[in-house]
Amino acid sequence: MEEQKGFDRRLITLGVFALIAVGVVAAILIGRSGGEDSTTATTTSADGCTEVEAPKPKTASFSKPKQVLTEGEKATAVVETSCGTFEIALDTQRAPKTANSFAFLAEEGFYDDLTFHRIVPEFVIQGGDPEGTSTGGSGYTIVEKPPPNLAYTKGVVAMAKSSAEPPGSSSSQFYVVTGVDAGLPPEYALVGKVSEGIDVVERIGELETVGEAPKQTVLIEAVTIEEG
Numbered sequence: 001m002e003e004q005k006g007f008d009r010r011l012i013t014l015g016v017f018a019l020i021a022v023g024v025v026a027a028i029l030i031g032r033s034g035g036e037d038s039t040t041a042t043t044t045s046a047d048g049c050t051e052v053e054a055p056k057p058k059t060a061s062f063s064k065p066k067q068v069l070t071e072g073e074k075a076t077a078v079v080e081t082s083c084g085t086f087e088i089a090l091d092t093q094r095a096p097k098t099a100n101s102f103a104f105l106a107e108e109g110f111y112d113d114l115t116f117h118r119i120v121p122e123f124v125i126q127g128g129d130p131e132g133t134s135t136g137g138s139g140y141t142i143v144e145k146p147p148p149n150l151a152y153t154k155g156v157v158a159m160a161k162s163s164a165e166p167p168g169s170s171s172s173q174f175y176v177v178t179g180v181d182a183g184l185p186p187e188y189a190l191v192g193k194v195s196e197g198i199d200v201v202e203r204i205g206e207l208e209t210v211g212e213a214p215k216q217t218v219l220i221e222a223v224t225i226e227e228g
Helices: 097-109 200-204
Strands: 015-016 039-042 075-082 083-092 112-121 124-127 156-159 176-179 190-196 219-227
Touching: 015 112, 015 219, 039 200, 075 097, 083 200, 097 190, 097 219, 124 190
Parallel strands: none
Antiparallel strands: 015 039, 075 083, 075 219, 083 190, 112 124, 112 219, 124 176, 156 176, 156 190
16 A cells, blocks of 8 residues: 555454352343353454454455446445444446455355454554455455545545555455545545444454454454345
């Protein structure tokens, strides 16, 4: 991404225990499903994110995206992360090819168990790299120039690309703007805008980093597409 913005710099433990009290006087926690005596605890850090292990790199390669969305239809991407869930209103009107590609990858489970591998405070959070190295992709590239008047303001979701690639190029890596205005030129393919859960995006954007890599793993648990 643009050098002046520094964007080309290289983003549960689930504890399960059962409490069983035997005797006339006992404290029993009854589960709703079948009456089992159990409760579940998760380890959550002070920033509100669940502690998770880093996933292993994945390899996936597609020749091109299938058509899963029609131009102009209403569609939402629900992004579940270890820091909470946020939703993206996909812009199928102004960016039909890019929105479709993002939805295709989501429906293929491509984004599941990937990470937000890059955090630039008051700028962006970036994820969608199967290798976790900032160099991975989906196996294909599409090109769709964004609207010429597009402003990359807070909550806007766009696709990442290198400075050597033409405007509107995208594969799988995407970013969410966390600053008031990223100040980027209209060269990055539009996906849509966060419609719910901007507080989750802000939470991720405020995590401690080493360079631009978060100190703790920020897992994308699943991305699902809701149409209509």
